[in-house]
Amino acid sequence: MRTEFQRDRDRILHSKAFRRLKHKTQVFISPEGDHYRTRLTHTLELSQIARTIARALNLNEDLTEAISLGHDLGHTPFGHIGEAVLDKLCPGGFRHYEQSLRVVEKLENDGQGLNLTREVRDGILKHSKGQGEVIPKDRKLLPLTLEGQIVRLADMVTYVNHDIDDAKRAGIIADSDIPEPSRKLLGSQYAKRIDTIVIDVIDATLENGLEAIAVSAPVFAELLRLRSFLFRNVYSREERIIEKAKIREVLLAIHAHVARAPAEFVNPFPAGDSLGRRIIDFIAGMTDNYALNLYEKITDK
DSSP states (O other): OOOHHHHHHHHHHTSHHHHHGGGSBSSSSSOSSSOSOBHHHHHHHHHHHHHHHHHHTTOOHHHHHHHHHHTTTTOOTTHHHHHHHHHHHSTTOOOHHHHHHHIIIIIHHHHTOOOOOHHHHHHHHTOOOTTSOSSOSSGGGSOSSHHHHHHHHHHHHHHHHHHHHHHHHTTSOOGGGSOHHHHHHHOSSHHHHHHHHHHHHHHHHHHTTTSSOOOOHHHHHHHHHHHHHHIIIIITSHHHHHHHHHHHHHHHHHHHHHHHSGGGTOOOOSTTSOHHHHHHHHHHTOOHHHHHHHHHHHHTO
16 A cells, blocks of 8 residues: 555654654753754654655655664754764764664664665755755755755755744743845745745755755855854854853763663674674764763763
8 A cells, every 4th residue: 555665754754763762952052942943843843844845746755754764863962962972982983864764774673673774764864964055066965856855955945944033942042043135035034945945946946946945045155044043053152162061071971881781781682793883873863862871871970
């Protein structure tokens, strides 16, 4: 009854890694409030935006949704701060998009993986861009499918807009702080910005005959402006420096403790990988709550 991409979506949806996303940080760590985004709500918002674009372009919604739901399965506890700590601990470095692929290929289903299609695995691996090029000139860096390209662009559209919303909720920024050119072109409210950008992506992609997923130069420039605004005013604020030091302390303590007694914590798979790499898998899979509880247990704090 189901297509292969529907099967992929359902395998991701029913995975343990997907369920853990509800207790993993998006930006705000242990916020005092119930309405801040988590990795799970980010994933669901991304999926909705990406599917809207795919439907308007008459592309495969099931493939788009499967990539969307799986794109952040490898994210660490404590968001990108946790990722930076593991990057120092992991031989060869740690990147969450590579870990997401590792989760679906090697870690889920007791080491058997989820047996996903190539198109979904490619979209998961190539969804991320950090502060780099969203639409790189080197086509090899782009997902193989237009659906994967939608997720890559929609990921940024999603987090830029909901992180502004959460930062306002936290009292870190106000509407008046948002760059005026962005407010003027995209809109001053969350829903209006999303609407403007999504329609622009659809129009720009139709104009190029679906050669690649595109966005107009003016809208793209404001999207990049908003991303830079967030890095300056939200992601790099002084409180984050304190958070980074605490999270580093927590994860380093856990890493040292697990290394001393790996049999108690670490899975025996993937069989061909080193113990050190499997310890990283264990830590990367933790929720924020699990990591904090384990830290309190091993340090008696």
